[in-house]
Amino acid sequence: VTSPIDESHLCDLQMANADDVEVAVQAAYKAFKSWKVELPSVRARYLYKLADLIDQHRETIAKIESLDNGKSLFCSRFDVNLVVNYIRSCAGFCDKCDGRTINTGANYLNFTKREPLGVCGQIIPWNFPIMMFAWKIGPALATGNCVVLKPASATPLSALYVCKLVQEAGIPAGVINVIPGSGRGCGNAILKHPLVKKVAFTGSTEIGKQVMIDAADSVKKVTLELGGKSPNIVFDDCNLERTVQNLITGIFFNGGEVCCAGSRIYIQDTVYDKVLEAFKEAISKLKIGNPFEEGVFQGAQTTPDQFQTVLDYIKIGKESGAKVLTGGERIGDKGYFVQPTVLYDCSPDMRIVEDQIFGPVAAGPMFSSIDDLIEKANNSIYGLAAGIHTEDLNKAFIVADRLEAGSVWINTYNDLHENVPFGGYKESGIGREMGQEAFDNYTQVKAVRVKLNTPSI
């Protein structure tokens, strides 16, 4: 395990292979027999206890995350806070996972039960390691499932640390199995295991498609959180100061390694220059550098590959004729630091406008009317999120309605909340995480229909 901050060696870990996956799946399968019949209130107590322990260890976990992932401590603290809130929210759902009764006339009783699926395979990425851990195990455990989870090989440490807390919380052995390993050697064996009944994957759209293919063999239930290239839209009647802050949060929070990053910034032509100027000014005040330094907003990119990809895209952008508003270079010569970069005067068919870059690089095209905007904004294989900035809420709702996106933020951005569902339209994914909707991904409905006889007395 290496640190993206200075490329130093942090520690060595065992890489799980297919044999280890077998052990983990068998452990989960065995644990499922008793976990699924545990009283819901008891499962809730375990999850509350785990949330309390993460809460007590929040600073340690945030530091591990910054060390392994490279994100600023500011970002890591945000993540751990959402982790604690979300696991508590899941704990509260344990004893509310009810079915319904259905009226088909007096001669029948119909009711449904929401039952767990069994062993869930969960494969997560390196951009939000501990947050993705929580989004995956929370709803799975709350509804009575057991999990085998593979963290990304670039960022395995925070999930492993939290495993210690899982034990301390007394969660029975086998309910949560975390096995670090590669996608090919370990992830693949999870996807192909016949005892795994459900797969939840977060990562690239490309691998997401492969996940569906591999899961098809044993018809596993699949949820996917994939890539995005989300439009962040600025109308001329916006509050400029607030909007600029939301543009920054949209593309530079977490170094732009955010699936829902507002990476296509559409600015109304009447205020194009004015908004870019204010944006540039605000970016110049951002502190980028060592994640542990006070006041640092943007840390290092997480992997050497991703770092190179981001620099390559900046080059592609320049070569295709986009202009550089600010940034465009790496910072220093050690660690994976990239200047916050905005490219403007972009045409819709440029690769920097179409492709997910997954770094601190925004492309800024302009629009002239709502029809023009909708045409451009929806012209993407992705549909994860969108942002709208205007003081005219009537206009905001009209535009929100026409956008193809799973999350629409109005006068805010990247504004995740544990009670609000998150997930993608189009090739950005299948299913929703967080909110009530997340529990649908981890339950199956049993419908019981009882024929009633007319009593003889």
Ligand code: NAD
């Ligand atoms: P990836 O999709 O390759 O990896 C995500 C997870 O899947 C990791 O745990 C990885 O080990 C695992 N994996 C990879 N191949 C697998 C396979 N064949 N079978 C089973 N599991 C497999 O993502 P990446 O290579 O880390 O990043 C590449 C690009 O993906 C990034 O540049 C970015 O565009 C995108 N990405 C998106 C998100 C997101 O939140 N949606 C997160 C990370 C990366």
Ligand code: MN
């Ligand atoms: Mn790392």
